[in-house]
Amino acid sequence: MDILILKTGLMGLLIRFIIKHPDIMESKLFLKAMAVFPSKISKSYDDKIAEIGEDYQAALEKGLPRIRKNPRRILDLCTGTGFAAFAASDHFPDATIEAIDQSKEMIRIAMQKASAKNKDAIQFKIGNSTALQYNDNTFDLMITSNAPVYLSEAARVLKPGGLILIAYSFSGPSFVKAAKHISRYLAKDGLTLLEIKNVRKGAYILGRK
Numbered sequence: 001m002d003i004l005i006l007k008t009g010l011m012g013l014l015i016r017f018i019i020k021h022p023d024i025m026e027s028k029l030f031l032k033a034m035a036v037f038p039s040k041i042s043k044s045y046d047d048k049i050a051e052i053g054e055d056y057q058a059a060l061e062k063g064l065p066r067i068r069k070n071p072r073r074i075l076d077l078c079t080g081t082g083f084a085a086f087a088a089s090d091h092f093p094d095a096t097i098e099a100i101d102q103s104k105e106m107i108r109i110a111m112q113k114a115s116a117k118n119k120d121a122i123q124f125k126i127g128n129s130t131a132l133q134y135n136d137n138t139f140d141l142m143i144t145s146n147a148p149v150y151l152s153e154a155a156r157v158l159k160p161g162g163l164i165l166i167a168y169s170f171s172g173p174s175f176v177k178a179a180k181h182i183s184r185y186l187a188k189d190g191l192t193l194l195e196i197k198n199v200r201k202g203a204y205i206l207g208r209k
C-alpha cells in the first residue's frame with residue numbers, strides 16, 4: 001500500500017510538471033519511455049486500478065454525463081487496458097468505439113476483457129496517438145484518461161463541433177489552477193475549453209472543436 005501511495009505521488013508530480021511544460025510530451029526521451037514502460041506494467045495494471053478504486057474512476061465517470069448529445073463514433077486514445085473505452089461503452093451503449101494504444105501487451109489484455117464482457121462495439125487496435133491512422137473529421141467524441149495528450153492529431157480527426165474529454169485520476173487541483181494555460185493550449189489546435197472540474201483527486205477537461 002505504501003508503495004502505491006509513493007507511485008501515485010510520483011505520478012502526481014509528473015503530471016504537475018507536464019501541465020507546466022506540455023512540450024515535454026513531444027521530447028524524444030518521453031516518447032521513448034512511453035514506448036517501453038507501459039508494456040512492462042501491463043500485467044499488473046488492472047490490479048493497480050482496482051487498488052486505487054473509486055479515485056481512479058471518478059473524474060471520467062463525472063465527465064461522461066457532461067456530454068449531452070449521444071456520440072455515434074468515439075475514439076479512446078492511449079486506452080491501455082481499456083478503462084475509458086469500457087466506461088464510455090457503458091455510458092453510450094449505442095456508440096461504436098475505437099480504442100488505440102501503442103503497447104501491444106496493453107491491447108492484448110483489453111481485447112481479452114472485451115471478449116469476456118461481450119463488448120462487440122469496442123474495437124481495440126495498436127496505434128500511435130501522435131500519428132493517427134484516421135481521416136480528418138471522423139469522430140464525434142474523443143476520450144483519453146491518465147495519458148499524454150497529442151492535441152493536434154486529436155483535433156484533426158475530431159469532427160467540427162465534436163467533443164474531447166480528457167480525464168486524470170490525480171492532480172485535479174493542479175489542472176484547475178492551470179485552466180488559463182490549458183485553455184490556451186487547446187486553442188492552439190482550434191479547440192475551445194468548455195469545462196474543467198476537480199473530481200475527488202483528479203479532474204476532467206471538456207473541450208469542443
Ligand SMILES: C[S@@+](CC[C@H](N)C(=O)[O-])C[C@H]1O[C@@H](n2cnc3c(N)ncnc32)[C@H](O)[C@@H]1O
Binds near residue numbers: 035038082083148
Ligand atoms: C497510464 S496508461 C493509461 C491507460 C488508460 N487510459 C487508463 O486510464 O487506465 C497510459 C497509456 O498510454 C499509452 N501511450 C502513451 N503514449 C502513447 C502514444 N503516443 N500512442 C499510443 N498510446 C500511447 C501507453 O502505452 C499506456 O498504455
